[in-house]
Amino acid sequence: MTRNEQVAATREALLRAAERLFAERGVHAVAHRQISEAAGQGNNAAVSYHFGTKADLVRAIAHRHAESIERNRQRMLDTEGEFTDLRGWVAFAVRPVTEHLDSLGTPSWYGRFIAQTTGDPALRALTSEASSAASPLMGRLTEGLNRCLPDLPAEVHAERAAMTRHLITCMVAERERALADDEPTARTSWRTTADGLIDAITALWQALATTGA
Structure with a gap:
């Protein structure tokens, strides 16, 4: 070498x-x-x-995976074009992540790594920074959701975006852990795992919004 x-x-x-x-x-x-x-x-x-530093190492891990997920997003756009409905944009948030996990094989650790880092404010900022730098298409996702839900108050939109991130993170980490430990899983594949997430997250965005203190 x-x-x-x-x-x-x-x-x-x-x-x-x-x-x-x-x-x-x-x-x-x-x-x-x-x-x-x-x-x-x-x-x-x-x-x-x-x-x-350890922070630099965390950033490097997050950035490497974010680049792969972004390539999945670009392929999805190239294949399916601009989405016109809410479910399409939710799929745009979910499938690139689950496809990446699928490509890693078993065992993998990315899902649990992200779950660990998002639970810590400082580490969450690091991974968010690294992911944002490698994921310019996430701006298209935000714009698409806004077009589908123009009457949703901005604060509710931000809240549901956070819920979406947490739901994806927790569910992929749980499936990854179960696969690594050879335990039963709710879904038989990463693709059907994405289907379930898309169902739930689409319903979440469509739920009645109660605002006010």
Whole structure:
């Protein structure tokens, strides 16, 4: 291997090890030394050398997956065109994520990694920043939902967008965990998991909005 190939292989091993440990134990419970050991690196400073801080490592993991999900979104738009109904835009939010999880095989850790990071305000800001940088098409999603629900108050729209993110995150993490532990799942595939999420989230956006203090 060339020097560049060795560096790339080491970075990949560290990313995969960190993602798994963060998903299984939580970000704050994992030290750089443990990541280096899990990646087969004898140098305990490998994480700092290749990525810097733990925050930089979290950002790198989130960005890598966000890029793949964004490619799925672009393919969906290229295939189906601009959506004209609410269910289409909800599918645009859901299917690129479940298709990415499907492509990772079993076991995977991305769903549980995101569930861990979104539970912490500081880490949520990091992953949101990394995902936003790699996901310009998310702006199209917001615009599409606004067009389908023009009378929905802005504060309710923001609230339901947050509910949508949490529902997708929690459900994909739960399915990923069950698959890794060889436990029964509610749905037989990632595609049908997406179907169930789209049903529920579409109904969520259509629910009567009660506003006021």
